[in-house]
Amino acid sequence: xxxxxxxxxxxxxxxxxxxxxxxxxxxxxxxxxxxxxxxxxxxxxxxxxxxxxxxxxxxxxxxxxxxxxxxxxxxxxxxxxxxxxxxxxxxxxxxxxxxxxxxxxxxxxxxxxxxxxxxxxxxxxxxxxxxxxxxxxxxxxxxxxxxxxxxxxxxxxxxxxxxxxxxxxxxxxxxxxxxxxxxxxxxxxxxxxxxxxxxxxxxxxxxxxxxxxxxxxxxxxxxxxxxxxxxxxxxxxxxxxxxxxxxxxxxxxxxxxxxxxxxxxxxxxxxxxxxxxxxxxxxxxxxxxxxxxxxxxxxxxxxxxxxxxxxxxxxxxxxxxxxxxxxxxxxxxxxxxxxxxxxxxxxxxxxxxxxxxxxxxxxxxxxxxxxxxxxxxxxxxxxxxxxxxxxxxxxxxxxxxxxxxxxxxxxxxxxxxxxxxxxxxxxxxxxxxxxxxxxxxxxxxxxxxxxxxxxxxxxxxxxxxxxxxxxxxxxx
Numbered sequence: 001x002x003x004x005x006x007x008x009x010x011x012x013x014x015x016x017x018x019x020x021x022x023x024x025x026x027x028x029x030x031x032x033x034x035x036x037x038x039x040x041x042x043x044x045x046x047x048x049x050x051x052x053x054x055x056x057x058x059x060x061x062x063x064x065x066x067x068x069x070x071x072x073x074x075x076x077x078x079x080x081x082x083x084x085x086x087x088x089x090x091x092x093x094x095x096x097x098x099x100x101x102x103x104x105x106x107x108x109x110x111x112x113x114x115x116x117x118x119x120x121x122x123x124x125x126x127x128x129x130x131x132x133x134x135x136x137x138x139x140x141x142x143x144x145x146x147x148x149x150x151x152x153x154x155x156x157x158x159x160x161x162x163x164x165x166x167x168x169x170x171x172x173x174x175x176x177x178x179x180x181x182x183x184x185x186x187x188x189x190x191x192x193x194x195x196x197x198x199x200x201x202x203x204x205x206x207x208x209x210x211x212x213x214x215x216x217x218x219x220x221x222x223x224x225x226x227x228x229x230x231x232x233x234x235x236x237x238x239x240x241x242x243x244x245x246x247x248x249x250x251x252x253x254x255x256x257x258x259x260x261x262x263x264x265x266x267x268x269x270x271x272x273x274x275x276x277x278x279x280x281x282x283x284x285x286x287x288x289x290x291x292x293x294x295x296x297x298x299x300x301x302x303x304x305x306x307x308x309x310x311x312x313x314x315x316x317x318x319x320x321x322x323x324x325x326x327x328x329x330x331x332x333x334x335x336x337x338x339x340x341x342x343x344x345x346x347x348x349x350x351x352x353x354x355x356x357x358x359x360x361x362x363x364x365x366x367x368x369x370x371x372x373x374x375x376x377x378x379x380x381x382x383x384x385x386x387x388x389x390x391x392x393x394x395x396x397x398x399x400x401x402x403x404x405x406x407x408x409x410x411x412x413x414x415x416x417x418x419x420x421x422x423x424x425x426x427x428x429x430x431x432x433x434x435x436x437x438x439x440x441x442x443x444x445x446x447x448x449x450x451x452x453x454x455x456x457x458x459x460x461x462x463x464x465x466x467x468x469x470x471x472x473x474x475x476x
Contacts, residue, residue: 020054049129056126058133059101066101067108091207100126100136119143121163131163134171139163142178145200147191158185197221212321212329236274236281239266243280250284308335 010016027047032040062079065071071082083094104123107115117123122139125131139162146155158181165177186192203218220228234252235241240263242248248266249258272280307325314320314332322330 052126052129052132055100055133055136056104056123056129058097059105059126062097062101063105063107096133096137099140100133103136103140119159119163121160122166125163125167130167132171135166135174138171138174138178139166142175142181145178145182147186147193147196148199149191149193150185154185208329212331231285232278232281235284236277237263237267238270238272238277239263239268240277241280241284242266242270242272243283244272245269251288310335 010019027043032043035043062083065082066079071077071079071086074082074086076082076086079098080094083089083097084091089097103119104117104126106117109115119136119139122131122136126133126136139159142162143155143159146158161181162174162178166174169177198221201219201221201224203220204216206215206217208214234254237253239245240249240253241251245266247262248270249263253263270277308322308330309324310322310332311320314322315335318333318336320332322332322335324330
């Protein structure tokens with residue numbers, strides 16, 4: 001053991017990193033069968049200590065890469081891009097590593113002074129290999145909840161106590177120590193001020209899992225909680241906004257004009273749990289906001305649009321996955337249900353050439369799902385460049401009070417610079433296009449002229465033009 005402790009190591013960090021890889025690979029291929037059980041436990045504890053020391057080294061490396069902006073040499077604009085795409089780390093892992101680096105590494109201020117770690121006791125424990133990055137995140141989650149009225153020396157003592165406890169506890173057990181510590185510092189909550197609540201407020205929407213479901217976590221201020229309780233009391237009442245009951249009440253259950261007998265009958269049929277009712281109430285509230293564009297945008301602006309891209313074969317089969325402009329994956333079956341009562345305008349693109357189908361016969365009155373096709377403007381290919389997809393169209397506002405939602409489809413959900421806008425309102429359903437296979441922009445000479453009254457070409461409405469409507473898309 002003493003020979004290992006006195007081994008001479010190279011001074012070059014590059015050589016040290018290469019040696020670290022060789023040592024790790026040697027441990028992986030070592031003959032563990034020749035060890036006793038006690039020696040095997042010792043190896044496991046030593047390897048875990050080395051892994052935790054590597055977390056401390058990782059914090060130093062991240063800080064150096066950030067301070068010197070070395071990620072730009074690798075072709076990335078931000079540090080998070082280098083960690084997420086360059087090193088292929090998951091978003092959660094990127095967040096944990098950057099947070100740990102900001103708390104245990106020696107940062108540099110604007111004057112060039114090297115500062116001590118924000119959590120000195122935690123940094124020492126991590127350098128010793130006694131705790132991991134998960135412990136650092138748990139300590140930070142506890143320390144940030146300490147009210148601002150607590151003196152700085154008391155906060156420093158609390159961080160030191162947490163670091164000492166972390167040397168013998170798991171991160172999940174450390175949270176229980178934090179609860180007891182916070183109860184000691186602010187037993188009745190009187191030291192917590194509004195600025196503390198505003199500092200710790202949050203609402204996080206997690207990534208979609210394999211079932212396309214997303215977890216929503218939040219830390220709400222008392223004002224938002226009071227407002228949310230009031231709204232959910234009416235919108236999440238039994239019998240209201242039930243997607244499985246076509247005769248259920250839509251909107252608030254205490255709205256004027258609601259028949260109590262109808263409401264009681266719908267409540268008797270409602271088999272949802274309280275959590276499911278709150279989920280459906282939130283969806284109904286979002287539908288209400290989307291169908292009232294004046295609440296989303298300022299006067300004179302285009303209303304927010306729901307842009308969805310899907311594959312034509314998936315849409316025809318009623319299966320597969322559609323992608324919104326914000327990256328949310330949506331089953332095609334849910335897209336069909338979302339647009340069940342709308343009249344879409346379909347513009348189909350095979351590769352880059354538009355294909356316009358003949359208009360179908362008029363659907364019977366009261367039919368909720370129907371198709372309407374509109375001619376597309378042929379892209380300019382005189383210069384030999386591939387034709388570009390059309391930009392988002394201009395549509396017309398409905399004069400009825402029917403709840404609608406504008407749904408327009410476009411490759412990747414973005415308008416391409418220089419692409420000619422279509423003459424008529426439509427939504428585009430096209431194959432998914434990878435980011436590296438986007439259409440080349442047209443030349444400056446082929447771009448449509450700017451409109452003196454609005455945006456590029458005819459993409460913006462002019463005085464006297466009808467405003468956009470709220471439409472869904474649905475298959476026949």
